[in-house]
Amino acid sequence: MSTLTEKINATNNMLRDSGSNAIQKIEMKDREGKVIGQIRYGYKPQYVFDAVNQIIGPENWRYELIKEEIFENQAVAEVKLFLKTDAEWLCKGSHKGQMGIVRGNVGDAQKGAITDAIQKCFSLISVGQDAYRGLLGNIYKPNSQQAPKQYPSQPKSEPKQQALPTSQPVQPAPEPTTPVTPQTLPAADLPMIDGITYQHHDSIVVAMGKVYDKKELLKASGFRWNKEQKNWFKEMTH
Known part of the structure; x- marks a missing residue:
């Protein structure tokens, strides 16, 4: 390696x-x-x-x-x-x-x-x-x-x-x-939230930016909290 x-x-x-x-x-x-x-x-x-x-x-x-x-x-x-x-x-x-x-x-x-x-x-x-x-x-x-x-x-x-x-x-x-x-x-199926951007990793989307202030909006949009990675994520379907 x-x-x-x-x-x-x-x-x-x-x-x-x-x-x-x-x-x-x-x-x-x-x-x-x-x-x-x-x-x-x-x-x-x-x-x-x-x-x-x-x-x-x-x-x-x-x-x-x-x-x-x-x-x-x-x-x-x-x-x-x-x-x-x-x-x-x-x-x-x-x-x-x-x-x-x-x-x-x-x-x-x-x-x-x-x-x-x-x-x-x-x-x-x-x-x-x-x-x-x-x-x-x-x-x-x-x-x-x-x-x-x-x-x-x-x-x-x-x-x-x-x-x-x-x-x-x-x-x-x-x-x-x-x-x-x-x-x-943000793609068409992702929420347009002020202060939030997104990372795409294969079928996983991770919310970045002011996530603490916007966590309720993220939860309402289907995002979940990853305790290990300490981030809000959502699985995307193709």
């Missing part, structure tokens, strides 16, 4: 093998559109999560939304990252993420802030370490057609922009995004 360190190394190797396709240029601009500060390069979030899911496994990591705030121009989220080791969930740290609100679309900003926070949490265990070491600038090529190496297929996560503090980052082809596996947005 591979150790966590070996899995992290394999995850980083998979990101490296993806080449320039996995890398984005991040520019900070002021309100007048002028580039300020240093141009940086980082991994695109969807590549990070795909690598994590394929090497570590979507069933072996999860996150908890600690805090979510909406300001005039941006959404901020703080999450805790948990990894499963020997059947026990261990917290690997917490981090804040941010995403600018574009054209009044608060929902996308909230999703982007959560994704940004999760990716930053993974940096605490050295996933994507080449970005933080400044090693990606020489690899980045705009509009690259380079084909990444093929790995055994796993469920793909949706592309998502990465946010940075204060100024707005300029990123390639921004699109509306959704949180990544294992978390998904």
Whole structure:
């Protein structure tokens, strides 16, 4: 059985093998559109999560939304990252993420802030370490057609922009995004409860967020309390 360190190394190797396709240029601009500060390069979030899911496994990591705030121009989220080791969930740290609100679309900003926070949490265990070491600038090529190496297929996560503090980052082809596996947005058969998000693990859905305040609503929607895992869950039928 591979150790966590070996899995992290394999995850980083998979990101490296993806080449320039996995890398984005991040520019900070002021309100007048002028580039300020240093141009940086980082991994695109969807590549990070795909690598994590394929090497570590979507069933072996999860996150908890600690805090979510909406300001005039941006959404901020703080999450805790948990990894499963020997059947026990261990917290690997917490981090804040941010995403600018574009054209009044608060929902996308909230999703982007959560994704940004999760990716930053993974940096605490050295996933994507080449970005933080400044090693990606020489690899980045705009509009690259380079084909990444093929790995055994796993469920793909949706592309998502990465946010940075204060100024707005300029990123390639921004699109509306959704949180990544294992978390998904509430499906049509799940209740829309303020402050509650959901994780999907096969046929099990776990409620995350302000579950203590919303436990009565969750119970009314068919969720049950798992004493061992300390969470509210619901079995979904297909």
